[in-house]
Amino acid sequence: MTTQLECNNLGFAYGKKPIIGGVNLRFNKGEFVGLIGPNGAGKSTLLNLLTGLLKPTSGHVNLVGQPLKQYKQRDIARHISLVPQDVSIDYAFTVREIVAMGRNPHLGAFQPETQRDRDLIDLAMSKTDLSQMTTRSANQLSGGERQRVFIARAIAQEAPILLMDEPTASLDLCHQLEVLSLVKALTESGHLAIAAIHDLALASRFCDRLVLLAEGKIVSQGSPAEVLTKENLYRYFSIEAEIEPYGDDEQSVRITAIRSCSADKSSTDKNSADKNSTDKSVDHLSTNLNR
């Protein structure tokens, strides 16, 4: 297995607020890895650290064996393409113009597109079902259509590592399946894909490995069946769920959410907070009695 991206003892804080702590991960060629975890767990922050958009406050990231901080931004873009969570567009670029930006890391300043660039742009648009809207202004598209434009840009970029932050969040079911099948096919041809993903059913179906983050730490990782256990779903996602094996490989699971347990958990937390404060009062009392 060839490691393409790794992080060692990675930590990050916004000001004094720690967000990511002590994260050690290796990502290999040909893998499709899902980053899962509740809101605010640190998934986007981790993706931004892996692309060099954020600088770690401790530890480091290696890209194909070299520290990421030694790369120029343009060289990183030849290795890594990012589909961001926010796909809003301020300027009225056409769909084709945005997809063509994927070729920028490969072109010199003012160098015109070659026939190969044009073919790659056309192919990326056709794979993402955008061929009928190449001249449309991207800021007039729906959220899901815009998300596909950014996925097409990443494909045109031809980088061997694809990082995606919620790539299917605004897509209808048909396009969710199409986009994830496309990413899966890319990994089968040797790409590494890492996606932050909220939909656990899709993560289970498409990813080879899941990394579960909570409060900026890895709390579980392995095959979908190893990570998506009833206990983890209760503890980290506050849901009671039924889990059944899915598919032939016994690595995927089907999840049926039964109910939200956040109310139970907050009353458990409150009880333990009450118990703590009772314990503290008892400690306080016994300390006073022992004086």
Ligand SMILES: Nc1ncnc2c1ncn2[C@@H]1O[C@H](COP(=O)(O)OP(=O)(O)OP(=O)(O)O)[C@@H](O)[C@H]1O
């Ligand atoms: N610019 C910022 N300044 C301060 N805190 C931030 C900033 N951006 C994010 N955070 C905090 O960092 C934590 C992790 O955020 P992050 O966006 O990485 O989580 P996430 O797992 O991607 O969440 P979600 O699933 O909701 O997208 C959160 O507590 C968030 O409030």
